[in-house]
Amino acid sequence: MTYPQYKSDFHHIHQSEVYGKNLFRTACRLKLKGERKKKLELLYQLEIQTLERYIIFANESDQKYKFPFWWAVKGYFDGLVFGLLPWSISMHLLAKGTESFTAIWQRLKTHSSETDRKFFAYVYAHEKAIEAFAKSELKGERESTQSILNLLSQPIKML
16 A cells, blocks of 8 residues: 555554553453443454454565554553443443544555455454444443454454
């Protein structure tokens, strides 16, 4: 890809997944039991899966990446807050937080080559699944995790 923001956009995936992994893992540890803990565990698993796919894609396409230490630390501390806030506020923040990433992932998907499009479409779908989850939780819908479960059930080699 050769648009001006590509390297920055691509690196944002790594930052986002490391951040999200630590955020959901930390928030999950604060929930002692119950349905919400299970939902946070699913979000954590989705971040892990997407991070693994990012690393595979970066390696296969010979793109360099470095561990985003600051985003890892930020995810940990934000996870403490996320886990302690009332659920409705956490879900509102989660839904709002996906907006900026969705624009970046859409740009990557739009500018990608045919061979890379599956990966970037997956990253976009990942963000939309998190957004859909948060919005469903705010509405009190019972099947809020369905889009997350659908992505988690896709084999890694589907890309």
